[in-house]
Amino acid sequence: MAAHVYSIAMPAPHSAPSLDAHTTREILDRLVSFDTTSRNPNRDLIDWIAAWLLQRGVEAEILPDAGGGKANLHAVIGPRGPGGLALSGHVDTVPVDGQAWSSDPFTLREANGRLHARGAVDMKGFVASALACVPDLLERRLHRPVHLFVTYDEEVNCAGATALVAHLDATGDKPDWCVVGEPSGMKPIVAHKGRLSLRVRVRGKAGHSSQPEFGANAIHAAARAVARVADEQDRLAREGVRVDGFDPPFSTTHVGTISGGAILNIIPESAEFDMEWRTVPGDDALAELTRLQDHVARHIEPALKAGGGSGFVYEILNELPPLSLPPGHALAQSVRHASGHNAEGRVSYGTEAGIYQNAGIATIVCGPGHIAQAHQPDEWIAVSELEACDVFLRRLVDSTVARA
Structure with missing residues (x-):
């Protein structure tokens, strides 16, 4: 307008x-x-x-x-x-x-x-x-x-x-x-640090929990991705770029919300979580996102798709330089x-x-x-x-x- x-x-x-x-x-x-x-x-x-x-x-x-x-x-x-x-x-x-x-x-x-x-x-x-x-x-x-x-x-x-x-x-x-x-x-x-916030949606395949071989558990796949985010936080704290004056003086990442499933005896066909990176000047949050996507594509999505799931979708919610x-x-x-x-x-x-x-x-x-x-x-x-x-x-x- x-x-x-x-x-x-x-x-x-x-x-x-x-x-x-x-x-x-x-x-x-x-x-x-x-x-x-x-x-x-x-x-x-x-x-x-x-x-x-x-x-x-x-x-x-x-x-x-x-x-x-x-x-x-x-x-x-x-x-x-x-x-x-x-x-x-x-x-x-x-x-x-x-x-x-x-x-x-x-x-x-x-x-x-x-x-x-x-x-x-x-x-x-x-x-x-x-x-x-x-x-x-x-x-x-x-x-x-x-x-x-x-x-x-x-x-x-x-x-x-x-x-x-x-x-x-x-x-x-x-x-x-x-x-x-x-x-x-x-x-x-x-x-100040930059911020990239992201919503990750995972689509699996529903089935009865007594027969896991006939479904693809979206929560399990999401949990494996969340574990990777936790590992990345540890890596950034241990090896990340240091910029004096920030508290903490390195980039950070974390998952803030997670949801999925409908009832315990149904293999969940969907899950999602929200996460972010807060990067010091000199670090690239989009490069960190690419690292996560590459890991998911190599180590998590193949099993999900083999069970009938469609995989991961990434939605950028906010990118603040x-x-x-x-x-x-x-x-x-x-x-x-x-x-x-x-x-x-x-x-x-x-x-x-x-x-x-x-x-x-x-x-x-x-x-x-x-x-x-x-x-x-x-x-x-x-x-x-x-x-x-x-x-x-x-x-x-x-x-x-x-x-x-």
Whole structure:
């Protein structure tokens, strides 16, 4: 679907929270009130942000997905054209199902210097801080643009960031630098692992369990493949590429879910499992997948097919490239100065940053709060972290794209 520029003729939805929000805390209060769990549409929230920006004189492009229920938002403050600095955050969140919250997850609650709500730290807090600084940016003499990226589905497959990059490639309106505000304690993160997640389906042949020679047990075949994954994890820990700064400093793999069968006395004709690799820069997850497929084809599938099964099918669920900002890059220097952190970090979780890097945009991760506070009941972000982020963003803009 084509991009839509939010205009005065299209006001914010009637049910949306008030646009009268100025501080980071006030904006965060509005953002968390939208239930943007990844399974839900996010258009009401995106429309609210676009209307909030328009009220302050900034037009935003709304970039819907194929179904129209979800969308990215791209806004530019300052002169249009390529180059400049992007501030990027996703607004989808993980579910609250089954979690014991002390209060409504979608109502911001303050207690003991902490702000509690789903998405408060991951990562609507950074988005709120970026929006709160827009009026100040409009007063600055920007010689290069400041881009705002707001994306969908980061928690699922990063489809939003992938679509946004395609839009930037098509328009040529691409920044030179990008800060992804995932929670890092305001410490600059110059590298993170890549992630390849996979669903493996196994098709055997049903039969009575008393006559195994007349069937092909899909669970047994899947179990042999899972055992191979466990062996590969041991190999990576023992022999894998080491990159200092990661914890652990090598690539990892594991199986997270497995299912199959219908009843005990029937040979199961189907089974499936979900697995992943998290790779350090320099390792290739697709090469690891090929290793697994070759092993299965040589050592597991022949017996399965001899019993009447059809074999293994591999479905890639998500491919997230690693991030690795070159040592001494000017962006890292600017972020260190603006954040007040001399050290740089590396993390094992993935972000949208690798997607922007692969698109030719130098990217770093730096945002308020800590990843351990995310995805938990009573998720929270410290008020002091948001205040630090407010200062950081203004310092970064002043040192990179604003005239003295």
